[in-house]
Amino acid sequence: MSIKWGVIGAGGIADRRTIPEGIVGAEKAELVAVQDIDAQRIEEVAAKYGVTKYDTEYDLLSDDNVQAVYIATPNQLHHGQVLAAAAAGKDVLCEKPLALTLADSEEMVEACRDAGVKLGINFMMRFHACHTAIKAIIEAGDLGTLVMGRAELTCWYPPIPGAFRQNPALGGGGAFADMGNHCVDLLEMLFGRTERVSCFIGNLVQDYPAEDTAVALLEFESGAKGVVDALFNVPDVAAHNALEVYGSKGSVVSFGTIGQESGGSMTAVLETGDKEYDAAQARDEDPSQVIEPEPVNIYAAHINAFCEAIENDTDPPITGEDGIWNHKVIEACYKSAQTGEAVDIE
């Protein structure tokens, strides 16, 4: 049985990735309807996938054939559209961030709970084969005691008139709210919850109100530390988009795996024998091993897992509550950047 999907805001990332790779690409999903405010885009997108098109989200939400909706509109619209989807009794996968404010995110989760529909947030990078391989290495104890992690996401993002990400009133922030949230989510998948943050933001290159540079230090409940860097001002080709994890027995690093791509690479250095203090700290040989997990399309994997949750009536793989928690961490980082002080997360 496949779950029938409708898409609200079908002209951006939906058409670039989530529809072709995720919904069309997932064996448990079927695309049946699309909607976008841009009349020409929706004409093209509906024709491309051969599905019904709607002018408004309310028309799409009234279609009895649609079981689940994917919302991929600019951030400031998520709140109202998720509430409308809940009222229409549709399960919802919403893009990140859930909303611009914590209160709105909480209202969305509550509305979906009250309506008995599922709410998920699209942190699809959790499904990357390298990231799940890193998690397995950690769970096997091969890194020993986790000490430090770093997640980096960079994209060259020059000024574009009207772009919601460049205006905090529409995007909820800048590079950190847009990309740092994925990085926080990935580090927490490996390290557990964040307890305290310290963050610095600024505009070093791009001329718009949202920050183009954000670096946050996280302290996890375990005591391990994390670093997130989210940058709108380094050329795409120069970015490593790396996930690094260090522990008392080794390290593992994946390159080019944080982002929209399902490819990339990873290496690990794992201590096998007893180690003693080496005053020379000799590193003549490269002890790293290349690890090549079977690739998985991150969009299809998340859509399939969401469909399974509908089929089996279980929680979605990444829940609305996860979105609320992520919002709290991001908000604490912005508060720290404003006040210049470390901030505890409640």
Ligand SMILES: NC(=O)c1ccc[n+]([C@@H]2O[C@H](COP(=O)([O-])OP(=O)(O)OC[C@H]3O[C@@H](n4cnc5c(N)ncnc54)[C@H](O)[C@@H]3O)[C@@H](O)[C@H]2O)c1
């Ligand atoms: N998970 C990911 O890989 C990923 C990647 C990029 C963007 N995103 C998220 O997806 C969302 C959209 O980002 P984007 O880059 O696609 O933006 P975009 O501006 O490229 O596309 C947004 C689409 O929504 C449409 N739209 C605007 N107002 C609308 C309305 N009232 N009703 C219906 N459609 C409307 C626009 O016409 C456009 O087609 C954001 O929340 C962003 O954070 C996620």
